[in-house]
Amino acid sequence: MGIGKLALFLLYAFLCQLVFSSSLPHLCPNDQALALLQFNNTFTINLDASSSGYYPKRVKWNRSTDCCSWDGVKCDETTGQVIELDLSSSQLLGSHISPKFGELSSLTHLDLSYSSFTGIIPAEISRLSKLHVLSIESDSYDLRFVPHNLELLLKNLTQLRELDFEGVNISSTIPLNFSSYLTNLHLRDTHLYGTLPEGVLHLSNLEALDLASNPQLTVRFPTTKWNSSASLMRLYLSGVNATGRIPESFGHLTSLRILVLFSCNLSGSIPKPLWNLTNIEKLDLDDNHLEGPISDFFRFGKISWLSLRNNNFNGQLEFLSFNKSWTQLEMLDFSSNSLTGPIPSNVSGLQNLQSLLLSSNHLNGTIPSWIFSLPLLGELDLSDNHFSGNIQEFKSKTLHRVSLKQNQLEGPIPKSLLNQRDLYILRLSHNNLSGQISSTICDLKTLEVLDLGSNNLEGAIPICLGEMSELWVLDVSNNSLSGTINTNFSIGNHLMVIKFDRNKLEGKVPQSLINCKSLEVLDLGNNELNDTFPKWLRALPNLKILRLRSNKFFGPIKDSSTYKFAQIRIIDLSSNGFSGDLPLRLFEYFEAMKIISESSGTREYVADMNYVYYTNSFIVTTKGLDLELPRVLTTNIIIDLSRNRFEGNIPSIIGDLVGLRTLNLSHNRLEGHIPASLHQLSVLESLDLSSNKISGEIPQQLASLTSLEVLNLSHNHLVGCIPRGKQFDTFENSSYLGNDGLCGLPLSKDCGGDEGVPQATTPYGLDQEEEEGDSSIISWQAVFMGYGCGLVIGLSIIYIMLSTQYPAWFSRMDVQLEHKILTRMKKHKKRH
Ligand SMILES: *[C@@H]1O[C@H](CO)[C@@H](O)[C@H](O)[C@H]1NC(C)=O
Ligand SMILES: *[C@@H]1O[C@H](CO)[C@@H](O)[C@H](O)[C@H]1NC(C)=O
Ligand SMILES: *[C@@H]1O[C@H](CO)[C@@H](O)[C@H](O)[C@H]1NC(C)=O
Ligand SMILES: *[C@@H]1O[C@H](CO)[C@@H](O)[C@H](O)[C@H]1NC(C)=O
Ligand SMILES: *[C@@H]1O[C@H](CO)[C@@H](O)[C@H](O)[C@H]1NC(C)=O
Ligand SMILES: *[C@@H]1O[C@H](CO)[C@@H](O)[C@H](O)[C@H]1NC(C)=O
Ligand SMILES: *[C@@H]1O[C@H](CO)[C@@H](O)[C@H](O)[C@H]1NC(C)=O
Ligand SMILES: *[C@@H]1O[C@H](CO)[C@@H](O)[C@H](O)[C@H]1NC(C)=O
Ligand SMILES: *[C@@H]1O[C@H](CO)[C@@H](O)[C@H](O)[C@H]1NC(C)=O
Ligand SMILES: *[C@@H]1O[C@H](CO)[C@@H](O)[C@H](O)[C@H]1NC(C)=O
Ligand SMILES: *[C@@H]1O[C@H](CO)[C@@H](O)[C@H](O)[C@H]1NC(C)=O
Ligand SMILES: *[C@@H]1O[C@H](CO)[C@@H](O)[C@H](O)[C@H]1NC(C)=O
Numbered sequence: 011m012g013i014g015k016l017a018l019f020l021l022y023a024f025l026c027q028l029v030f031s032s033s034l035p036h037l038c039p040n041d042q043a044l045a046l047l048q049f050n051n052t053f054t055i056n057l058d059a060s061s062s063g064y065y066p067k068r069v070k071w072n073r074s075t076d077c078c079s080w081d082g083v084k085c086d087e088t089t090g091q092v093i094e095l096d097l098s099s100s101q102l103l104g105s106h107i108s109p110k111f112g113e114l115s116s117l118t119h120l121d122l123s124y125s126s127f128t129g130i131i132p133a134e135i136s137r138l139s140k141l142h143v144l145s146i147e148s149d150s151y152d153l154r155f156v157p158h159n160l161e162l163l164l165k166n167l168t169q170l171r172e173l174d175f176e177g178v179n180i181s182s183t184i185p186l187n188f189s190s191y192l193t194n195l196h197l198r199d200t201h202l203y204g205t206l207p208e209g210v211l212h213l214s215n216l217e218a219l220d221l222a223s224n225p226q227l228t229v230r231f232p233t234t235k236w237n238s239s240a241s242l243m244r245l246y247l248s249g250v251n252a253t254g255r256i257p258e259s260f261g262h263l264t265s266l267r268i269l270v271l272f273s274c275n276l277s278g279s280i281p282k283p284l285w286n287l288t289n290i291e292k293l294d295l296d297d298n299h300l301e302g303p304i305s306d307f308f309r310f311g312k313i314s315w316l317s318l319r320n321n322n323f324n325g326q327l328e329f330l331s332f333n334k335s336w337t338q339l340e341m342l343d344f345s346s347n348s349l350t351g352p353i354p355s356n357v358s359g360l361q362n363l364q365s366l367l368l369s370s371n372h373l374n375g376t377i378p379s380w381i382f383s384l385p386l387l388g389e390l391d392l393s394d395n396h397f398s399g400n401i402q403e404f405k406s407k408t409l410h411r412v413s414l415k416q417n418q419l420e421g422p423i424p425k426s427l428l429n430q431r432d433l434y435i436l437r438l439s440h441n442n443l444s445g446q447i448s449s450t451i452c453d454l455k456t457l458e459v460l461d462l463g464s465n466n467l468e469g470a471i472p473i474c475l476g477e478m479s480e481l482w483v484l485d486v487s488n489n490s491l492s493g494t495i496n497t498n499f500s501i502g503n504h505l506m507v508i509k510f511d512r513n514k515l516e517g518k519v520p521q522s523l524i525n526c527k528s529l530e531v532l533d534l535g536n537n538e539l540n541d542t543f544p545k546w547l548r549a550l551p552n553l554k555i556l557r558l559r560s561n562k563f564f565g566p567i568k569d570s571s572t573y574k575f576a577q578i579r580i581i582d583l584s585s586n587g588f589s590g591d592l593p594l595r596l597f598e599y600f601e602a603m604k605i606i607s608e609s610s611g612t613r614e615y616v617a618d619m620n621y622v623y624y625t626n627s628f629i630v631t632t633k634g635l636d637l638e639l640p641r642v643l644t645t646n647i648i649i650d651l652s653r654n655r656f657e658g659n660i661p662s663i664i665g666d667l668v669g670l671r672t673l674n675l676s677h678n679r680l681e682g683h684i685p686a687s688l689h690q691l692s693v694l695e696s697l698d699l700s701s702n703k704i705s706g707e708i709p710q711q712l713a714s715l716t717s718l719e720v721l722n723l724s725h726n727h728l729v730g731c732i733p734r735g736k737q738f739d740t741f742e743n744s745s746y747l748g749n750d751g752l753c754g755l756p757l758s759k760d761c762g763g764d765e766g767v768p769q770a771t772t773p774y775g776l777d778q779e780e781e782e783g784d785s786s787i788i789s790w791q792a793v794f795m796g797y798g799c800g801l802v803i804g805l806s807i808i809y810i811m812l813s814t815q816y817p818a819w820f821s822r823m824d825v826q827l828e829h830k831i832l833t834r835m836k837k838h839k840k841r842h
Contacts, residue, residue: 037076038077038083042077045111067080067100077092082100092116093119098125099123099125105125106132107131107146110134112135117140118140118143123148124148129153139167139168141170143172151177151201154178160180160182170189172192172193172194173195176198176199176220179201184227188213190215194217198222198224202224214237216238217242218242218243219246222250228250229251229274230254231252231257232257235262239264240264240265245266249274250274253275256271256276258281259283264288264289267289270293271295271298272298275298277299278301279301280304285310288310290312291313297320298320308329308332312338313338313339314339314341322347323344323349324347324350325350326350327344331356340365341364341365344367345369349371350374352373352374358380364388366381366387367389367390368395369391369392369393369394369395373395375399377397387406387408389410391411393413395417397418399421403425404424409427410434411623412433413437417441420442423451428453429450433456434480436459437461437623439485440463441464443465444467447472447486451475452478457481458480458622459482459622460484462489464488468489468491470491474498477498477503480504482505482506482622482624483622486513487509487510490514492515493517494515495519495539499524505526506531506617508526508529509531509533511557516539517541518540519544523544523550526550527552530552530616531616531626532550535557535561540561540562541561543563547575552577554577554578555642557581557582558583559586563583564586565590577601577602579616579647581650584652584674585652585653585654587655589656590658591656594663597661597664604667604669606668607645614643614645615641616643626642628642632646632648632671645669647670648673652675654678659680659683661685665687667691671693672696673691673696674698675699676699676701676722677701679702679703681704683707684723684728686709689714692714694718696721697715697718699723701726702725704727708733712733725747726749728746728751732752743757
């Protein structure tokens with residue numbers, strides 16, 4: 011390169027730089043740089059957070075450069091004043107918002123969202139009177155306002171357009187001091203209380219209002235025109251107290267696109283003018299007390315999300331067929347209402363529908379073909395209705411949740427369900443489905459819940475089911491499945507619930523169950539399994555419920571020092587051929603039963619998996635009843651070894667299992683005395699030792715069992731006085747029948763004035779009850795002990811109600827139901 015060219019180049023470079031630098035804005039004024047730097051020096055950055063994707067803007071601030079070039083800082087082109095500061099998501103660990111911000115008086119935008127600020131928002135922020143946008147979202151409640159400061163702030167920020175304090179702990183009423191320019195007000199989850207000043211709803215430029223999740227905030231809607239009606243597009247008021255009706259004035263909000271009013275305590279019907287909101291795209295009125303027909307929804311031609319779950323809407327779904335231009339609709343949720351009639355068959359246009367949720371209504375008829383043809387369907391829940399007919403083949407390949415349980419559907423399981431790549435929940439239980447379970451079901455690699463219980467399925471359980479690596483729940487109970495259980499449960503599986511009960515399965519318990527390390531519930535009851543006690547199940551560290559009842563298990567349960575079963579809550583081995591002494595060691599290891607965990611507010615359930623829409627409903631045998639509970643409390647502790655050939659004494663170690671609610675050792679060959687240690691079972695509700703060869707007296711200490719509701723000691727060789735007082739005054743003759751040596755109330759035989767103990771009459775002899783052996787005639791019948799007739803009928807009704815298809819409200823009743831049954835039983839008992 012020649013000298014001339016080089017000079018030219020240098021000149022060019024110089025000129026370039028000159029041009030460039032003269033186009034630079036004014037340098038950041040010193041005071042503003044200083045304010046920013048002082049602010050910068052107050053914190054340290056949470057490096058953990060920055061390494062996990064957060065972007066700490068301030069790290070790149072550099073004293074020797076113009077502050078207008080700093081990350082997150084923007085200056086006015088002409089004056090050089092800092093006008094925008096965006097420090098969102100900067101992870102300024104544990105820092106306070108510096109009062110120095112007040113010096114940046116030209117700021118129009120200030121965004122301090124998700125930066126882990128704590129403490130009080132300083133009053134100095136009020137000096138930023140030019141702010142258009144102020145955003146201080148917090149994901150904890152560590153940021154607070156001194157209440158009066160919010161008022162001052164709002165009053166001084168007369169230019170404010172957008173205000174966002176989500177998650178900030180405001181803890182005050184809402185002051186009415188908003189700038190009239192306000193378009194977006196976002197105060198979700200801010201501990202607001204009092205009544206929302208109506209003026210907020212009249213802010214004439216308001217476009218979006220979000221006051222959701224403030225349960226102490228009462229909102230009353232304007233009854234006539236809203237001044238915001240021309241502008242308001244998004245209204246989120248879920249979880250506030252809007253007790254009352256939806257007023258007709260909503261019909262004026264013609265710009266409204268999103269209306270979210272779930273959990274607002276609304277009642278009444280939807281007012282007619284609401285149908286004028288033809289621009290609406292999302293309407294969510296879940297969890298209110300709304301009622302009336304829903305026939306006018308077809309007017310919402312642009313709707314994409316329509317959710318009315320858990321209200322009292324009734325009438326038919328006819329409107330679905332009215333508007334063929336419903337092309338935007340993606341989500342339709344009318345679950346848990348009182349809708350009746352069929353789903354209309356002449357529906358078209360819902361080509362984008364992804365979720366169709368109509369569970370827990372009274373819908374009937376067949377499931378129309380258009381549903382099976384929806385090309386994008388992902389979630390279909392029609393459970394708990396009265397649908398009948400066959401399930402057709404699905405056209406969609408995008409299904410991820412299908413629940414059709416509790417209907418009257420019949421025919422085979424559709425093949426198309428078995429080649430969905432993303433299916434994770436399949437629930438078809440409580441129908442009349444027939445045919446076999448195809449082993450292609452194992453191709454559903456993503457499946458987490460497979461619930462096919464209570465149908466008429468037959469054939470064998472596919473061997474490969476145990477190889478489905480994502481499966482948590484495998485329920486094929488109450489079908490007509492037969493053959494041996496050859497299922498090979500592979501190492502590392504995630505199964506928590508296995509229910510094979512009420513089938514015709516034979517052979518042995520598969521050893522590969524040992525690989526189900528997460529297993530909490532194993533129910534093999536009411537089959538024809540012929541095996542010894544699978545004591546190796548002790549290696550399952552989480553097993554909480556084990557039921558083997560009504561099979562052909564045999565032999566002694568050998569004592570061993572290596573039993574673990576530490577988590578077990580319900581063990582039901584009844585109606586089998588087990589023999590030998592009661593397994594002392596086994597009881598010793600029932601650690602979970604040695605705790606009385608009286609519900610301290612929170613109730614825990616066994617295998618409750620709400621996150622996959624599964625709760626472990628279970629038939630619990632207690633107090634002589636089979637109760638199907640929608641969920642099983644972890645405190646529901648039961649030992650049922652009845653109807654076997656156990657012999658020997660009742661080990662007094664059972665008295666250590668103080669969490670026991672139900673103990674049933676009836677119909678065995680037990681002898682010896684009733685151990686006095688049983689008086690320690692202070693929460694025991696049901697004790698059945700009937701039809702054994704137990705002798706001696708009833709320990710007087712048992713009178714301290716104040717929770718005991720049902721006692722059956724009949725058909726033994728007991729002698730002496732029946733204890734008196736407390737619960738013992740409530741038991742009837744039937745509790746003591748067939749013990750010739752017993753005396754005292756309620757028996758007619760008087761004990762006499764003295765404490766003399768009458769002699770045992772019959773020595774061990776013929777015991778008819780016992781000869782019944784282990785024919786399990788009564789397994790699924792209610793057995794009533796210690797009650798009079800009136801109660802038997804009352805309880806039968808509950809029993810029938812529970813054991814037949816359970817009604818809509820059932821799945822939500824759970825706790826209340828349990829409570830009601832108990833209360834009812836107690837009431838009945840008092841009456842007797
Ligand atoms: C700050 O900027 C100057 C000049 O551009 C540079 O020399 C210095 O290394 C920078 N300091 C840091 C900490 O980045
Ligand atoms: C700003 O703070 C960070 C860490 O808190 C520090 O590394 C950086 O040097 C500071 N910048 C200036 C210009 O002081
Ligand atoms: C309101 O803003 C003005 C500046 O516009 C300021 O002088 C005054 O102190 C502010 N008031 C409060 C309470 O911060
Ligand atoms: C919110 O702040 C108030 C005081 O202003 C305090 O009593 C309350 O405990 C705070 N709430 C939370 C969740 O931090
Ligand atoms: C805020 O508005 C309320 C009600 O309109 C008013 O009483 C109060 O004086 C206002 N506060 C300020 C600081 O202006
Ligand atoms: C509604 O706007 C009108 C006209 O701007 C005004 O006169 C009236 O007071 C406003 N109503 C309410 C409740 O703010
Ligand atoms: C909800 O609002 C109604 C009337 O608006 C009121 O009677 C009730 O006390 C409020 N409930 C709560 C929890 O604030
Ligand atoms: C709703 O629209 C109808 C005409 O379609 C009109 O007569 C009625 O006044 C409107 N209602 C409201 C509240 O705007
Ligand atoms: C809900 O509304 C009913 C009346 O419809 C009222 O009795 C009840 O207190 C309200 N609940 C709450 C939490 O405000
Ligand atoms: C269906 O929706 C479209 C689009 O909003 C609307 O124009 C039409 O009137 C609706 N049809 C019926 C029958 O209401
Ligand atoms: C559906 O239920 C209605 C009553 O709600 C009844 O009249 C009708 O016959 C039922 N239809 C079918 C197909 O079961
Ligand atoms: C159990 O199986 C054995 C053979 O393994 C057989 O001898 C026995 O009879 C079976 N028991 C019952 C009750 O079926």
